[in-house]
Amino acid sequence: MNLKDIILDILFPRFCLGCGKEGGYICPSCSLYVSEALLICPVCFKESFSGETHPSCREKYGLDGLVSIWQYDGIIKEAIKNAEAGGAYDILRELTQKSFKIIATDPSRRFDDFLSFLSSGETLVSFVPMRKIKESKRGFNQSEVIAKELAKIIGRSCVSSLQKIKHTEDQASLKKEARLQNVKNCFSPIKNEIKNEPGSHEPGSSKKDIKNLKNVVLVDDVFTTGATMRECCRVLKQNGVQKVWAFSLAHPSN
Ligand SMILES: [Zn+2]
Ligand SMILES: [Zn+2]
Structure with missing residues (x-):
């Protein structure tokens, strides 16, 4: 732990969401009860060993794969909901770090395809944008917090590539078919405004046009x-983006 983390820990101690023990949001003994999810194809939701989209499920502008670490229930669900409600976005950082530990140490090597995508020199991290009004009420965008932490771990830039241009209904209140319709045409690319994060290893200019993005997580x-x-x-x-892998902390079990 660095000094900043030690000080933050003293000022804002973390308590396990499962048992209340001090030290982190999910303590080592409670993390034994957290279920990792099987990787699934982002199109048909059936199992895919590495999370890569099945060849028969590929679409021209579709996702190339999905890595989603946990089942969305129990402590994980509580942690994500807590972050959403209380603005404790360091919960999300802790979960992102934990998820990456799983990715990097999994003995089955199921994350190899995702890891090689991450290690490609052309890959940058981006996130699902949130409408400005909602963002300012909550104070932060959860997907951006996770994306920034992921980018930090893998030593890449986190870029804002999309903006939300249309109001949508809360997805949770809609049935599956209605959800696609709800989000249709509500995002547009951010052009000429993309800033690299400080500390990125990207040489050259600090702006990146979406047209120059090749691989995106x-x-x-x-x-x-x-x-x-x-x-x-x-x-x-x-x-113009060529390959897109989705990353999320969790997905509901089928
Ligand atoms: Zn615990
Ligand atoms: Zn599939």
Whole structure:
């Protein structure tokens, strides 16, 4: 732990959401009860060993794969909901770090495809945008917090590539079919405004046009029906991005 983390820990101690023990939001003994999810294809939701989209499920502007770490229930669900409600976005950072530990140490090597995508020199991290009004009420965008932490871990830039241009109904209140319709055409690319994060390893200019993005890891907190991620991916790919993998902390079990 660095000094800043030690000080923050003293000022704002973290308590386990499962048992109340001090030290972190999910203590080591409670994390034994957290279920990792099988990787699934982001189109048909059936199992896919590495999370890569099945060849038969591929679409022209569709996602190339999905990595979603946990089942969206129990402590994980509580942690994400807590972050949403209380603005404790360091919960999201802790979960992102934990998820990456799983990715990096999984003995089955199921994350190899995702890791090689991450290690490609052309890959940057981006996130599902949130409408400004909602963002300012809550103070932060969860998917951006996770994306920034992920970018930091892998030493890449986190870029804002999309903006939300249309009001949508809360996806949670809609049935699966209605969700795709709800998010249709509600995102547009950000052009000429993309800033690199300080500390990035990218040489050269600090601005990056979406047209120059090649590979994107698109981040959201939960992958539910995938409607939002798929729509974001369509806009990215129609604007020149070649490969998009989705990353989320959790998805509901089928
Ligand atoms: Zn605990
Ligand atoms: Zn499939």
